[in-house]
Amino acid sequence: MSTKDWIEKDYYKILGVxxxxxxxxxxxxxxxxxxxLHPDRxxxxxxxxxxxxxxxxxxxxxxxxxKRKQYDEARTLFGSGMRVPGGSGGSFNFDLGDIFTGTGxxxxxxxxxxxxLFGQRTRSRGTGARRGADVETNVSIEFEEAVDGKTxxxxxxxxxxxxxxxxxxxxxxxxxxxxxxxxxxxYTSTDSGGFGMAEPCRDCMGRGLVVxxxxxxxxxxGRGTTSKVMNVRIPAGVVDGQRIRLxxxxxxxxxxxxxxxxxxxxxxxxHPVFGRKAEHLTVTVPVTFPEVTLGADIKVPTLNGVPVTLxxxxxxxxxxxxxxxxRGATRRDGTRGDLLVTVEVVVPQRVEQPAKEALExxxxxxxxxxxxxxxxxxxxxRG
Numbered sequence: 070m071s072t073k074d075w076i077e078k079d080y081y082k083i084l085g086v087x088x089x090x091x092x093x094x095x096x097x098x099x100x101x102x103x104x105x106l107h108p109d110r111x112x113x114x115x116x117x118x119x120x121x122x123x124x125x126x127x128x129x130x131x132x133x134x135x136k137r138k139q140y141d142e143a144r145t146l147f148g149s150g151m152r153v154p155g156g157s158g159g160s161f162n163f164d165l166g167d168i169f170t171g172t173g174x175x176x177x178x179x180x181x182x183x184x185x186l187f188g189q190r191t192r193s194r195g196t197g198a199r200r201g202a203d204v205e206t207n208v209s210i211e212f213e214e215a216v217d218g219k220t221x222x223x224x225x226x227x228x229x230x231x232x233x234x235x236x237x238x239x240x241x242x243x244x245x246x247x248x249x250x251x252x253x254x255x256y257t258s259t260d261s262g263g264f265g266m267a268e269p270c271r272d273c274m275g276r277g278l279v280v281x282x283x284x285x286x287x288x289x290x291g292r293g294t295t296s297k298v299m300n301v302r303i304p305a306g307v308v309d310g311q312r313i314r315l316x317x318x319x320x321x322x323x324x325x326x327x328x329x330x331x332x333x334x335x336x337x338x339x340h341p342v343f344g345r346k347a348e349h350l351t352v353t354v355p356v357t358f359p360e361v362t363l364g365a366d367i368k369v370p371t372l373n374g375v376p377v378t379l380x381x382x383x384x385x386x387x388x389x390x391x392x393x394x395x396r397g398a399t400r401r402d403g404t405r406g407d408l409l410v411t412v413e414v415v416v417p418q419r420v421e422q423p424a425k426e427a428l429e430x431x432x433x434x435x436x437x438x439x440x441x442x443x444x445x446x447x448x449x450x451r452g
């Protein structure tokens with residue numbers, strides 16, 4: 070298959086799997102599509118035949134770890150299109166076909182740009198626009214807030230264009246010049262054993278420009294620091310340690326490039342009464358021996374403070390868990406999980422005389438029931 074195929078074809082989309090799909094998921098998707106599109110089931114169907122070929126081709130790449138790695142690297146470097154200096158606003162878009170054939174710019178086609186990834190030396194061409202950096206922060210919320218969700222204010226400090234030089238890095242009244250090392254692309258190529266890779270130009274630090282008279286405010290970097298307060302919605306049902314990604318809420322890009330992403334790691338506090346088990350809340354409720362023996366209606370607390378009544382059937386064993394529906398954490402679809410109530414028999418530390426006499430009478434009345442007889446029989450069989 071050609072280099073062009075590796076750039077233009079989205080094999081993940083062809084198989085209908087995410088980019089982080091494991092080998093088992095890729096294999097399952099391929100088998101499903103192969104059965105559906107196989108020529109024996111679609112005679113004289115040219116469309117199905119072409120899709121079958123694409124599916125087979127995609128699987129041949131994604132099922133091979135080495136090929137998949139090379140494909141992912143190729144897509145990361147060049148899969149989103151090229152922008153080079155020279156057009157309106159300092160850059161213009163190439164037609165991808167022209168890049169491969171070399172007819173669009175007279176520069177020799179993508180073989181100059183990409184061939185080194187497959188064994189040839191390359192000349193790398195960078196982009197004018199630069200994506201902003203990703204920003205990470207932490208936020209702490211209470212247990213109740215994690216269950217129902219909360220909007221929290223975050224003060225974000227990030228890099229932005231210097232207001233003094235408007236992001237050029239040059240002193241007011243001067244302009245930077247094109248970097249002679251990378252000719253303004255921001256990238257150079259390295260060759261290691263015949264395997265060429267693009268890397269940011271070291272002379273201009275990937276900017277494509279060299280500043281001779283730097284701006285005194287930003288020291289020629291073209292970047293400054295901004296601080297702003299952002300209201301971030303923490304979704305209901307978030308768990309401790311969960312990392313939330315907010316696209317485009319990170320540091321702003323350079324030269325019209327997109328902003329980076331904001332990653333918020335959530336720390337959820339503990340609750341003195343309730344616990345979490347996925348979308349369900351858990352609680353342990355103390356009960357007495359008569360309640361579990363004879364059966365009883367007991368009050369159980371809920372997170373919103375309104376207790377519910379739980380009916381214990383006679384003979385309830387210690388440690389049994391009951392389910393109170395709809396009293397748990399909020400799910401993504403807006404419904405709620407359940408409250409899981411575990412009963413725990415409490416043994417009194419002191420027994421007053423009337424209670425002691427009643428227990429002795431109970432013990433005498435049930436003395437004929439040997440609750441350990443079965444245990445002893447099973448143990449003797451193993452002896």
